[in-house]
Amino acid sequence: MKKIAIFTLSIIISLQVTAQENYKKCLTTPLVEKELIGNSDYAKSRANIISENKIWIKNNSKEKNIINIPVVVHIIHRNTYTQIGQGNNISNAQIEDALKILNEDYSKTNPEHPTPPRNTFINYWGNPDMKFCLATTDPDGNPTNGITRTSTTKLSFDADTESNEMKRVWSGGIDAWDPSKYLNIWVCNLSNSGGGGMTLGYAYLPGLSGSNLYKDGLVIDYQYFGTIGGASSSSDGRTATHEIGHYLGLNHTFAEGGIWNGFPYGCADSQGNLICCDNDNDNVDDTPAAKDIYFGNVISSTNNNTCDDTFYGFSTDLLDMDENFMSYASTAWMFTDDQINVMNATLNGYRSSLKNSTVSMNCDGSVGTGLNNYQLENLNIYPNPTLGKLNIVSADKINTLSITNIIGKEILFAKDISANTIDFSSYESGVYFINISTDKGTHIEKIILTK
Ligand SMILES: [Zn+2]
Structure with missing residues (x-):
């Protein structure tokens, strides 16, 4: 009896472990494949990027200088969360925490x-030398x-x-x-109608164009962006690290299928049965072949070895590189030199306009x-461009x-107003900036005066 009881208990434990495992933690692979099937331009572009990256890597070495990349974080929050920091309208502090971990x-x-x-892989550990910085100019200037x-x-x-x-x-x-x-x-609340676990984020591999370009970028569940505020206690804040790897051309380090x-x-x-061992061979040769996703912590005694690497170009069989950011392990801390070369090649190829972006x-x-996310729906400034008279309607009291x-010379100042028309038609035509401060934050906008 005792044996049966133990056996039953072990089944329950193993079922619980399986339920916790999350095969859809990152949706990149199925999403990219769906796009490849339905979008021949993307399929051609992906093939070109992989071969162009190969040539770049052959002829160049990693950038010596830090590459700064302008970022915009789009918080999509439920309409009932009107205050910043409430629900999935996450705080600026949580965004800063996410950027700190990423950087x-x-x-x-x-x-x-x-x-x-x-x-185990300390000698494979490279430095991407990249920095992700909040944009200070929007597309309208x-x-x-x-x-x-x-x-x-x-x-x-629904992811x-x-x-x-x-x-x-x-x-x-x-x-x-x-x-x-x-x-x-894009940071929002993600759900999964298809079952099989929760999706924390995803990003398309580089190559989108034309009417599909709008899909380019990262999507991250608000509970897995940073580690504070509205973040889940299980968030390591590294979903963005992993998804930017995809965004710059990296695949997972393990073979997956479903x-x-x-x-x-x-x-x-x-x-849907897994039939191979290694799938990150797009110019990345220094991550061992792996399958059977590992979700656990990586500690000194971790010794997963799911594939014989001598079949995949390695002279000896190595352990799985579960500590790689492109794995699913719950602790990860490194990119390899080959992965960094691919990211550099992408930034000098398909994403060169991002690398050379002139956005401040x-x-x-x-x-x-001074630029604290004033809720734009509460504020209306019009017309812009203006002949000199500007109507300002605000649901919140304007302090200044x-x-x-x-x-940067101040030409007009007012305080304690709720709605107003201001007239600055006596000034010369040109570009001005209006700065409106309320208890909810400050809004700055470019105004064009044309007379
Ligand atoms: Zn992924």
């Missing part, structure tokens, strides 16, 4: 450096803190069927800022002072209002 991981200054939990906040009636976006709906105004989200100049990160939305994806047969940005890791000219 540590991309500069090899993450807490695991220089003494990681295990040393207006000042911004690099964060947009959009209220939606949707409780969540299985609404993967791109947060990227369009008409489907409850917000349109991308020019993806050739900004890295767009059925998603009725079609077999990855390295799977028609029933704030790289100090903090959300810019000022207009400065292009060199």
